[in-house]
Amino acid sequence: MPKRFLVPVLLLLALTAAPVSAAAQDGGISRKKQEKLLEKKAKEDKKAKAKKEKFDRKRHLSLQDKATRKRLKRHNKRADRNGSNTHKDGFFRRMFGS
Numbered sequence: 001m002p003k004r005f006l007v008p009v010l011l012l013l014a015l016t017a018a019p020v021s022a023a024a025q026d027g028g029i030s031r032k033k034q035e036k037l038l039e040k041k042a043k044e045d046k047k048a049k050a051k052k053e054k055f056d057r058k059r060h061l062s063l064q065d066k067a068t069r070k071r072l073k074r075h076n077k078r079a080d081r082n083g084s085n086t087h088k089d090g091f092f093r094r095m096f097g098s
Contacts, residue, residue: 061069
């Protein structure tokens with residue numbers, strides 16, 4: 001008698017445990033929309049990062065004394081004027097000093 005009820009009960013459990021809908025693509029968003037969302041998120045992250053860096057730089061300067069701020073400003077101006085990877089003095093002057 002237990003075998004007689006065991007097969008239908010197992011069959012009923014298997015049917016109720018099976019997923020109702022096998023289509024995995026029904027509720028998703030399209031690839032174009034997903035790419036647009038990712039681009040928008042990357043743009044927002046980049047903007048937020050730039051804003052945070054600007055705030056951090058400003059805070060760092062506010063913590064320095066006046067002489068240090070002037071020195072930093074002077075060096076930044078010189079660096080901007082000369083560009084990166086350039087020295088105010090030439091190679092031989094730096095090496096042998098004169």
